[in-house]
Amino acid sequence: MQNNTFSGLFIGQNFVHLPSVDSTNNYLKEELSKSTPLPEGTVIMADNQFAGRGQVNNTWVSESGKNLTFSILLNPSFLAPHQQFKLNKTVSVAINDSLRSIIGERVKIKWPNDIFIENYKLGGVLIENIIQGSNWKHAIVGIGLNINQIDFPDCLKNVTSLNKISGKEYDVNIILRTVCHAIERAYLFLRTSASEKVDIRYQELLYRLSENHFFRINGEEQLGKIIGVDESGLLIVDFLGIHRTFGFKEIEYVI
């Protein structure tokens, strides 16, 4: 289904709306492998994503039509593959800032790219890249945001939605357009400038920045304070004056 409700230059100009799919990222990857080239900015949205992947293969449990699950195709060949955390920062900051315009300043980025309100997860990002040699051919940016779902299974702790926070119903299409527009602007900015603005903003928006909290490392809980991230995206945590860096899965937040 083609749709011209997107106001931007390229994101959403090719828009596919599916009633149901395993995962919008998988769908986009399969479309990419076909012979017809897909334009950059293609957006795949699904009312029901039945095998969406959250972290550690957690499935993203979503009531049909109540939440936003979509994927955006980007071709960031202007960046080297090892600079990919820059794209992660750009996307995370754009989502965060657009949600802040809707629900206020409590929205934060939980490193590396979850969307949190206080201690509750509102959404997440899953970026899958296709790389050949030093050429970053495609980035498939999958985004899941809980919008109108109120009831969540008991096994899912620390989960919330915009509606659960504010008590209001939202039009998922408007939020889709708002978020896509913000990502497009931020992405075009990234493409034309080597500015450190996004690094600063990402750091400002980090969940639990400069606060003392417990972290689980190799099964042991330790009190530390997040200082920021390094260029490759490793999390820097201060433990009583000693700075240590962590990759994803090497450290767990105690929430």
Next chain:
Amino acid sequence: MDIKQIQELIKFVAKSGVNEVSIEEQDFKITIKTNQAPTYVNASIPAPLPAAPVQSQVVAAAPIIPSIVSSDKDEIASNYITIKSPMIGTFYRAASPDKPSLADIGDEISAGQPVCIIEAMKLFNEIESEISGRIVKVLVENSSPVEYDQPLFLVDPS
């Protein structure tokens, strides 16, 4: 310790038949290791180990040959090509644990075909081969860390 003393020390160690000598003075540390061939002085850390700062001076007595290549002498001689890692991350041979390996030894691969996944900070990278050929060797264990430019696969392009 000046360069002449170091050279003499290297000669001495080479003749002595020992494998490794470490000398530490106030602000100076040198480690000389001898393998049968090649002989080299090594104070750097091989890529796959977790990064830990080592305050020591590196003095190369002979070109340092990357460990992966030096253990495969037979294969250097031929015209095999390596597929290298474009980034730091974790190397996975399959797209997910329940799926088969993307590329196995003996497989014929073509340019543009995905051969592995490298995960970095929750970003998943499907690495496509730039060359066509047959996979001769997988140089990295599944689910282990890789460095930027680290060889991942040996490919016979003929």
